[in-house]
Structures are given as structure tokens and as C-alpha cells.
Amino acid sequence: MNYPEQLSTLDSSLPDETAAMIEKIIEAWSLLKTRQPLVQCITNSVATNYTANILLAAGASPAMIDNPFEAESFSSICSALSINLGTPTSEQMQSMLISAETAQRLAKPWVLDPVGYGPVLKWRSDMVDALLAFQPSVIRGNASEIGGLAGAQVESKGVDSTLDSTAVYAQAKSLLAHAECIAISGESDFILSRQLEQVVQVNGGSELQPKVTATGCALGALIAAYAAVSPVTIATIAAHIHFAIAGKLAHAQSSQVGSFNVAFIDAIFSLDADTIREHADLKFLAP
Numbered sequence: 638m639n640y641p642e643q644l645s646t647l648d649s650s651l652p653d654e655t656a657a658m659i660e661k662i663i664e665a666w667s668l669l670k671t672r673q674p675l676v677q678c679i680t681n682s683v684a685t686n687y688t689a690n691i692l693l694a695a696g697a698s699p700a701m702i703d704n705p706f707e708a709e710s711f712s713s714i715c716s717a718l719s720i721n722l723g724t725p726t727s728e729q730m731q732s733m734l735i736s737a738e739t740a741q742r743l744a745k746p747w748v749l750d751p752v753g754y755g756p757v758l759k760w761r762s763d764m765v766d767a768l769l770a771f772q773p774s775v776i777r778g779n780a781s782e783i784g785g786l787a788g789a790q791v792e793s794k795g796v797d798s799t800l801d802s803t804a805v806y807a808q809a810k811s812l813l814a815h816a817e818c819i820a821i822s823g824e825s826d827f828i829l830s831r832q833l834e835q836v837v838q839v840n841g842g843s844e845l846q847p848k849v850t851a852t853g854c855a856l857g858a859l860i861a862a863y864a865a866v867s868p869v870t871i872a873t874i875a876a877h878i879h880f881a882i883a884g885k886l887a888h889a890q891s892s893q894v895g896s897f898n899v900a901f902i903d904a905i906f907s908l909d910a911d912t913i914r915e916h917a918d919l920k921f922l923a924p
Contacts, residue, residue, distance in 0.1 A: 658837075658874065659917050663910045665867035665875040670696040674716035674865035678858050679703040679732055681723025681752070684851035688719075691855035694906040695879065697862035705731035712739035716865035718747035719858040720768065722754075722761045730764055737771040746864035746872070749773035749816070750857040755785040769815045774869045776812055777820040777857045780805040787811050806836055818873040820860065822853055826877045827922075830870040835921035837874055841881030843888035845897045852901075856880050874919065879908060882916045 675698045680688050685701050692699040702711040705728055712718055718740045720733050740747040751765040765786065776786070784805040806827040809819045819829040826839040846852045856876060863872035863879075883904035890900040 654921055655919060658919065659914060661867075661871050662875040662878050662917065663913050665863055665871050666879065666908065666910070666913065668866035669863055669875075672716075672866050673698050674862055675700060675714070676717050676719060676858060676862045676865065677702050677711055677715040677736065678719045678721070678861075679708075679729060679736060680719065680721040680854055680858065681725075681851075684721065684723060684854035687849075687851035688721075688855045688858045690902060691905055692858055692862055694902050695859055695862060695908075697859075697865075699858065703729050703732050705735055708732040708735040709739050712736040712745070713743060715745070717745060717861040719750070719861040720747065720773075721750040721752055721854050721857055722765060723750075723752040723854060725761050725764065733764065733768060737768050737773070741771040746774040746861060746869060747771075748775045748777055748857045748861040748864070750854065751776065751778050751782050751786055752854070754778065754782045773816045774864055775818045775820060775857075775860050775873050776816045777822070777853075777860060777873075779822050779853065783809050783812070783819065783821045817869045820873050820877065822856065826881070828870075828873050828877065830873070832868075832870045833921075835923060838920050838922055839874065839877040839881050840918040840920075841878075841916065842884035843897065845888060845892070845894055846880075846884050846901070848894050849898045849901070852880075878913065878917050878919065879905065881918065882908060882912060885916060886912075 673696055676692055678688055678699055678701050689699040718736055737747060749768055754762050754765050787808045806821055809821060809829055812819045813829060813831050817831050821827045828837040860873050860876040863876045883901050886904040887897050887900035891897045
């Protein structure tokens with residue numbers, strides 16, 4: 638999709654680049670609420686319900702179309718696509734290829750979440766390698782997944798990361814040959830973009846988020862939703878800020894996993910411009 642607001646306006650020489658970015662995040666959030674983009678999610682069986690609820694709470698319209706018989710027709714009409722390889726089936730694998738090819742052909746933004754990428758899970762990892770040919774807009778994963786995908790000698794531990802995100806973001810730059818943005822989740826999140834010289838670090842969230850299944854999967858889908866209404870770099874940063882603020886505010890209400898989860902979804906829903914300005918915590922790092 639083409640947007641009149643080209644990323645050349647993201648001038649890293651601005652005297653207050655962080656404040657300028659926060660205003661662009663607020664604009665993206667407002668567009669998400671107003672336009673309610675239709676997001677196709679090919680995700681895993683553990684995450685389907687949670688991902689749909691997060692997208693609804695954020696203002697988007699989720700559609701969990703993941704069969705090869707409807708993949709091309711639906712990918713043609715949706716606003717964005719999210720592909721997550723958490724629990725792939727043979728039919729889902731076919732759908733992923735069809736939908737990714739369709740998204741690339743029609744210039745629709747799409748997000749690839751290479752869950753569990755690495756030598757242990759070869760079948761899905763081979764599929765991730767094949768999907769890279771369709772140039773995802775964003776690749777989002779934990780440090781082990783991104784490190785493995787970038788060719789680092791790391792060992793994947795399923796969907797859990799064995800590495801810290803700070804140890805990987807320098808290696809991840811090579812993946813910008815395949816995607817416009819690379820997002821690495823961890824205690825802090827790091828976002829690399831072809832459009833920015835610096836790496837963006839997003840802080841916030843809660844240590845309880847990894848204890849709620851499918852939060853990472855839902856984040857990938859939220860990036861896709863933002864990318865349907867905003868340039869990819871802004872969308873990726875905005876989705877991470879949205880999650881980080883929600884996690885921070887939810888943790889302030891509860892330190893128990895169950896009630897935290899409810900508070901987290903509420904915070905995703907109730908985000909507003911003032912809350913973004915007050916709680917957004919990001920900084921630009923030298924590459």
C-alpha cells in the first residue's frame with residue numbers, strides 16, 4: 638500500500654526525534670481506531686482466540702482464514718496479513734504460501750512470525766525460508782528466532798527465547814535484505830528499519846506478559862493491523878508501544894497472571910493519545 642506521508646519525514650536529525658515519533662504513533666493509533674482494518678491471521682491453535690480478541694480490543698477486525706481453498710480470495714480483500722508458524726498444519730502451510738504470494742503481488746503489508754525457527758524444527762524452518770521469497774513487510778520474533786534466522790549460531794528453545802534481545806539486534810541487520818522492518822522481542826524490544834539509521838528500543842511492558850500464552854503471536858497481528866493504516870516503520874513501532882504501555886498499566890493493577898491478562902486486554906482497548914504521550918518509552922540507538 639502507498640501512503641502520502643513518506644518516511645523521509647522521519648528526520649533523525651530532529652532536535653526531539655522521540656517526541657516527533659510519539660506524535661506519529663498517536664496518528665497511527667487514531668487511524669487504526671477510525672479505519673478498523675481487516676486483518677487476515679494465519680496463526681497457531683493456541684493463539685487464535687487470544688489474537689482475535691487483542692485485535693478487536695485495539696480497533697481492528699480479525700479474520701482467521703487459514704485454509705488453502707479460501708486463502709487467495711480472502712488475502713485479496715483484506716487490508717493486511719499476519720503469518721505465525723506456532724503450530725503449523727499441512728493445510729496452513731499451503732495457505733501461508735498462497736496468502737504471502739498474494740500479499741506481495743497486491744502490495745499488501747504482511748508480517749512473518751517465525752515461531753520456533755531453528756535446526757530442531759526443520760519442517761517449519763524450511764517454510765520460513767520459503768516465505769522470505771515473498772518479502773514480508775516485517776519479521777517479528779524473539780531473540781533466538783531472529784538470531785537463528787539471521788544465521789547466528791544459536792539454539793532455539795521452541796517458542797521461548799534462550800537469548801537476550803540486546804545480544805541479537807546487531808546481527809539482525811542482515812535480515813533487512815528480506816523485510817522492511819525487523820522486530821526483536823525481549824525485556825526491551827528492538828526495531829530495525831531500512832528507513833531509519835538508528836535502532837529503536839522500546840521499553841515498558843511487564844515480566845508477566847511471557848506468562849500469558851499468545852502475547853507474542855498477538856503482537857505480530859497487531860503490527861499487521863497498524864501496517865494496514867500507516868507506513869511499515871511507524872506501524873511496527875506503534876504496535877510495540879501499544880503493547881508496552883498496556884503491559885505496564887496492567888501490571889500496575891495486578892501482579893497475578895490471571896487478573897493481569899484481563900487488565901492487559903482492557904489496557905489495549907482503553908489506550909488513548911494522552912496515555913501514549915505519558916507512558917511511551919522509546920529511544921534511538923546508534924546502529
